[in-house]
Amino acid sequence: MDSASEAKLREVAPELAARVRAMAATLAARGITIRVVSGLRSTAQQAVLYANRASNPRPVAVPGTSKHETGNAVDLSVAGGTWAQVGAAGEAQGLRWGGRFEHKDYPHFEVASGAVVSDAGSIFDFESDNEPFVVAGSLCCWSH
Numbered sequence: 001m002d003s004a005s006e007a008k009l010r011e012v013a014p015e016l017a018a019r020v021r022a023m024a025a026t027l028a029a030r031g032i033t034i035r036v037v038s039g040l041r042s043t044a045q046q047a048v049l050y051a052n053r054a055s056n057p058r059p060v061a062v063p064g065t066s067k068h069e070t071g072n073a074v075d076l077s078v079a080g081g082t083w084a085q086v087g088a089a090g091e092a093q094g095l096r097w098g099g100r101f102e103h104k105d106y107p108h109f110e111v112a113s114g115a116v117v118s119d120a121g122s123i124f125d126f127e128s129d130n131e132p133f134v135v136a137g138s139l140c141c142w143s144h
């Protein structure tokens with residue numbers, strides 16, 4: 001991965017960084033380049049994103065609820081391939097892909113464990129990667 005991506009990976013959970021590096025290697029063998037465009041965020045940085053969410057083409061989590069704030073999520077860019085290819089590579093590494101979210105967030109990959117906090121502020125724990133996550137009738141609120 002390029003040096004800017006590596007710098008961001010050094011700030012996130014080692015488990016996540018290792019899986020993203022493995023994704024990059026798998027994809028590079030097929031001529032696809034990924035870069036890390038966002039990794040760890042402070043709650044203040046998340047608050048800025050949230051305040052400007054109306055102009056963001058992608059979903060933005062409420063400050064205090066994003067997995068970026070705990071170093072358990074990255075946003076990627078892709079060149080030479082498709083999001084479907086990148087998503088498959090991430091899922092092969094056991095990561096949860098934002099392309100599966102109800103509100104699609106294709107660049108987003110996160111560690112598939114731990115507590116998830118909904119937009120309403122309720123904390124939900126999940127035990128399996130495949131457990132449906134339904135709140136008020138809709139797949140809820142992955143913290144992007």
Ligand SMILES: [Zn+2]
Pocket residue numbers: 068073074075107108109144
């Ligand atoms: Zn994200």
